[in-house]
Amino acid sequence: MLALGSVLVSLFHLDTETLSHLLKHLLPTALGNTLLLVVGTAILSAVVGVTLAWLTAVCDFPLRRFFSWALLLPMAIPGYVMAFAFVGLFEFSGPVQTLLRGWFGSSSWFPNVYSFGGVTLVMSLVLYPYVYLIARNAFQTQGRRSIEAGQSLGLSPVKSFFRVSLPMARPWIVGGVLLVVMETLADFGTVATFNYDTLTTLIYKSWFSLFSLPAALQVASVLLLAVVIIMVIERRSRAAQRYSQSQHASLSSSRFVLSGKRRWAAVAFCALVFLFAFVMPSLRLLTWAMPNLAMDLNSHFFGFVWSTLSLATFAMLLIALLALLLAYGARINQSLPTKFAVRTSTLGYALPGTVLAIGLFAPISLVNHWLQDAGIPASWLQGTFLIMLMAYGVRFMAVAYSPIENNYLRITPSIDDAAHSLGLTGLQVLKRVHLPIVRRGILTAMVLVFVDVMKELPITLMTRPFGFNTLAVRVFELSSEGLWQRAALPALAIMLVGLIPVMLLIKKTDKND
Amino acid sequence: MTNPIWLKVSDATVAFGSSHVLSGVSFELEKGEIGCLLGSSGCGKTTLLRSIAGFEKLTSGEIVINQQVLTGSGKHVPAEQRNVGMVFQDYALFPHLSVLKNVMFGLRENAQSKDKALGLIERVGLAGKENHMPHQLSGGEQQRVALARALAPEPVLLLLDEPFSNLDVSLRERLGHEVREILKETSTTALMVTHDQMEAFAIADKVGVMNGGQIEQWASAYDIYHCPNSLFVAGFVGQGSLIEGTLLDCGTVETVLGIFKQEESNCCAPSAGCDVGKKVKVLLRPDDIIHDDDSLLQGVVRKKAFRGAEFMYSLALPNGEHITCMVPSHHDHPVGEPIGIRMEVDHVVVFDH
Known part of the structure; x- marks a missing residue:
């Protein structure tokens, strides 16, 4: 809330000098780049995600079961990791172009990696799983009857896709694409690695290179506006999902069995995406990390691991506890203020990390000034764990809240009444009834927050205390200096931990398969 | 010879603003009697039951059990201190606890309470299933666990909220008779809420027909059927x-x-x-x-x-x-x-x- 407020307030506080410089030179480029990237990524990840979802959910072809879960694995790779792995592979001195030069003598025809196309491709490879997951779920739960009705009226599989499945799944697909758009708007690490200037990198630059908080706030407010627009659209599309829900679930009995060329085309497409989005970056990281393993696995590295783990653990415990209290409060007191509190505290997930960090800085630096005017040394306020944890709390509250709330929905109100009528007071009910039942939700919440905090780049980068490094920051620093081999090891560590929630997700989706 | 008055509800009123959910309900139940509130949905019967349990507050009126004022003249004893047992429509078993643990929930954990719980589980016909989890039980079995759990702390009054509505008809009748037997055996005073008159007739000593937040008639099932005191009761109960x-x-x-x-x-x-x-x-x-x-x-x-x-x-x-x-x-x-x-x-x- 605070962060949001200060960004909004900044709209009326103009730092004219820096701003005019910004407006003239940087802002239009950044805004244009951001828009291009958003549109490109949305289209590419929608096409890839929906096609894969339909193939694995409705059709049958060799290796389908394997691909249906393996195609989710790229979710474990943060954008900034995928970005430098990709750049390292395909830039001029990378192995691919070197190989091509060996064959053809020249590789000047090869497209430049540091380009709009490169960022869009990498961004889509990182984000298509969102569309894939949601669209697949929609295809799976679509009434089988309607597809059968289409078949009985003579539709081929491909026609049935365009005339039945796709229109029916549209609200979900839109939801998935909007998620991709939000993530693209919020992304900092990927675009920074590609030196592709967007609003988020501009916020970062205004703050760290131009040292202008107002300018950063100005850019943040532009970004915030875009996010708000997307959120409004997202809410609308969610309303549409309710209308076209269907309770028929299982499809497994009758899939379209693809034959001949089609089946191999399906396999090839799935394999290609899987190769680019997961196998290649993982191998690249491994081949980078292996030779230097003995050297890099030193106390220095374990220092990063230790600080990352302790930070993530602390944030995880704190945020899970807050989310639990929030869910418990919402349950025992269903008044309007509580509902409002829940609503606002779970909105933070939509705020890009850069906006959030800048938004929290503004009020803090104001307090700073006051304290300094009063003669109290207060610079310790800036760049402390306190701000960091506040920012994480805002950003990841929704991540922690929703699994706990989902579990809470299983406890009917009469279970609380039953416990009371058997002599338990409020806190005893929490301890003896609620906690045992929502335990799994709390665990899920903790895992998700832990991994998210570990992967989080912009918030950590911008709010960390001086000299405090996490694995994510380390990866970013090394890769932005082009030290890819050295960045590979911490990146692999992040990936490995990132696989945990993806595995949980796969286990969950497997049940409906 | 009549037993002493055990439950006394006087002039119970629940109002939200100008709309009355309950308006001036009064009735009495003797010790060991089984009462039943009969009415269609929205007549206020569940609100009345929940007020007696202590989940809802009365706007005015008084609820007295065994000469102890639980609700009235500004006083409201919280539900957890009333020792009023309740069997819920959806049974509300604790999903994370076994049958035995569910029944023991309202008791202190010791050897006697375990024996007591086992005895009750046997009495409701679930011997051998004490280690089952609620989701492994059928609807009828869950309902028996809910009854045993509510009876375990020897409540001063047992409330049953549409206890049989989720069961199929044949089971409903059999369970109804069993429940009555068990209540009489343990001389438990009980009050049930239902919209099913056959259920009310089968179980209750006294039936109250409710309409629009009021009790139209409070009498034995026989009198309710043969001597209804209003056109509403005559039309609501039985055919004619x-x-x-x-x-x-x-x-x-x-x-x-x-x-x-x-x-x-x-x-x-x-x-x-x-x-x-x-x-x-x-x-x-x-x-x-x-x-x-x-x-x-x-x-x-x-x-x-x-x-x-x-x-x-x-x-x-x-x-x-x-x-x-x-x-x-x-x-x-x-x-x-x-x-x-x-x-x-x-x-x-x-x-x-």
């Missing part, structure tokens, strides 16, 4: 028809089907007064009308419904009025045929126009 009548004397009424006289012993006819010549409505239950082929009194079959053992005939009388009568099903008469009827009205119930 109303025909025109004229008072001849106190307790004597003349109708197109003859003259009915109220016997002294069959008390209950409400006060239609003794105004000779006053027009009234007379309630005729299907069992007041006997089919008799030799009778000169006739009605024409307008509608018929086959019920297995009997036919429910709707008959048109010569003056155009309709009555319903129940006839053994080997008397199969086609629609349009006049059939003979004989009147056997023990309880003359008349209402003002």
Whole structure:
């Protein structure tokens, strides 16, 4: 809330000098780049995600079961990791172009990696799983009857896709694409690695290179506006999902069995995406990390691991506890203020990390000034764990809240009444009834927050205390200096931990398969 | 000999702003009695039950159990301190606890309480299933666990909220009788809420018919059926028809089907007064009308419904009025045929126009 407020307030506080410089030179480029990237990524990840979802959910072809879960694995790779792995592979001195030069003598025809196309491709490879997951779920739960009705009226599989499945799944697909758009708007690490200037990198630059908080706030407010627009659209599309829900679930009995060329085309497409989005970056990281393993696995590295783990653990415990209290409060007191509190505290997930960090800085630096005017040394306020944890709390509250709330929905109100009528007071009910039942939700919440905090780049980068490094920051620093081999090891560590929630997700989706 | 008054509800009112969910409900239950609140949804019966349990606060009025004021004159003992047991419509078993742990939930954990819980589990017919989890049980079994759990702390009063509504009909009847047996055995005073009159009749000693936040009549099941005190109760409970009548004397009424006289012993006819010549409505239950082929009194079959053992005939009388009568099903008469009827009205119930 605070962060949001200060960004909004900044709209009326103009730092004219820096701003005019910004407006003239940087802002239009950044805004244009951001828009291009958003549109490109949305289209590419929608096409890839929906096609894969339909193939694995409705059709049958060799290796389908394997691909249906393996195609989710790229979710474990943060954008900034995928970005430098990709750049390292395909830039001029990378192995691919070197190989091509060996064959053809020249590789000047090869497209430049540091380009709009490169960022869009990498961004889509990182984000298509969102569309894939949601669209697949929609295809799976679509009434089988309607597809059968289409078949009985003579539709081929491909026609049935365009005339039945796709229109029916549209609200979900839109939801998935909007998620991709939000993530693209919020992304900092990927675009920074590609030196592709967007609003988020501009916020970062205004703050760290131009040292202008107002300018950063100005850019943040532009970004915030875009996010708000997307959120409004997202809410609308969610309303549409309710209308076209269907309770028929299982499809497994009758899939379209693809034959001949089609089946191999399906396999090839799935394999290609899987190769680019997961196998290649993982191998690249491994081949980078292996030779230097003995050297890099030193106390220095374990220092990063230790600080990352302790930070993530602390944030995880704190945020899970807050989310639990929030869910418990919402349950025992269903008044309007509580509902409002829940609503606002779970909105933070939509705020890009850069906006959030800048938004929290503004009020803090104001307090700073006051304290300094009063003669109290207060610079310790800036760049402390306190701000960091506040920012994480805002950003990841929704991540922690929703699994706990989902579990809470299983406890009917009469279970609380039953416990009371058997002599338990409020806190005893929490301890003896609620906690045992929502335990799994709390665990899920903790895992998700832990991994998210570990992967989080912009918030950590911008709010960390001086000299405090996490694995994510380390990866970013090394890769932005082009030290890819050295960045590979911490990146692999992040990936490995990132696989945990993806595995949980796969286990969950497997049940409906 | 009557038992002491155990539960006393006086003038219970629950209002949200100007709309009254309960308005001035009063009734009493003796120790060991089973009461039942009968009514359609939205009549306030569940609110009344939840107020007695302590989940809802009364706007005004008083709830006293065993001479202890639980609600009233600004006092509201919280639910957890009332020792009032409750069986919920959805059973509300704790999903993370075994049958035994569920039943022991309201007890201190020690050896005696375990024995006690095991005894109760056996009494409700679930011996051998004490280590099952709730989701492994059928609906009827879950309901028995809920009953055992509520009885375990020996509550001063047991409340049952539509306890059988989620069960199929055959099971409902059997469980109903079992529950009554167990309650009587443990001499538990109980109050149940239901919308199913057969359930109320099968289990309860006293039935309260509720309508619009008020109790229309509080009496035994027999009296509710045969001597309803209002047109609403007459219509809500059982089947029947109303025909025109004229008072001849106190307790004597003349109708197109003859003259009915109220016997002294069959008390209950409400006060239609003794105004000779006053027009009234007379309630005729299907069992007041006997089919008799030799009778000169006739009605024409307008509608018929086959019920297995009997036919429910709707008959048109010569003056155009309709009555319903129940006839053994080997008397199969086609629609349009006049059939003979004989009147056997023990309880003359008349209402003002």
